[in-house]
Amino acid sequence: MKYIKKILIPAFYTFNLILIIFYLYPGSIFGYLLYGDSSSAQPQITRDFIVSSNHLYVFIALSTLGIIAYQDTRKIKIVIIYLFLLSIVLELTHIIIPVRAFEWIDLFGNIAGVILVIIIYKIKSKYV
Numbered sequence: 001m002k003y004i005k006k007i008l009i010p011a012f013y014t015f016n017l018i019l020i021i022f023y024l025y026p027g028s029i030f031g032y033l034l035y036g037d038s039s040s041a042q043p044q045i046t047r048d049f050i051v052s053s054n055h056l057y058v059f060i061a062l063s064t065l066g067i068i069a070y071q072d073t074r075k076i077k078i079v080i081i082y083l084f085l086l087s088i089v090l091e092l093t094h095i096i097i098p099v100r101a102f103e104w105i106d107l108f109g110n111i112a113g114v115i116l117v118i119i120i121y122k123i124k125s126k127y128v
Helices: 002-024 029-035 053-070 076-095 104-127
Strands: none
Touching: 002 053, 002 076, 053 076, 053 104, 076 104
8 A cells, every 4th residue: 555655645746736737827738739729718528517527527536636645644634625725726816817717617616526525535434
């Protein structure tokens, strides 16, 4: 398990850095890579449903990686708080970043991804 933690913790930090770069970039990096235009829309993985599906999936992946990496440590509470704050702060930065726009549906997708993983973690911790 220690060997896996040695891989998961740096992977969590790397995923964080990549996510922050993608969030703070004024435009769409994926739009540029796929369509040759950074001002174009983001590609959709699936259609949005109540919340932004892309944001939900990204924060499910990030939260899962973070919680698995730190699940048996005293830092798990800090990681959970960090994930909540990150999900909110990154979307709020879109208010001031050119070509980006704050959207409630994106914010709720971020938060829903974090909450979903935390609920699964709590259930697993209690019953498994």
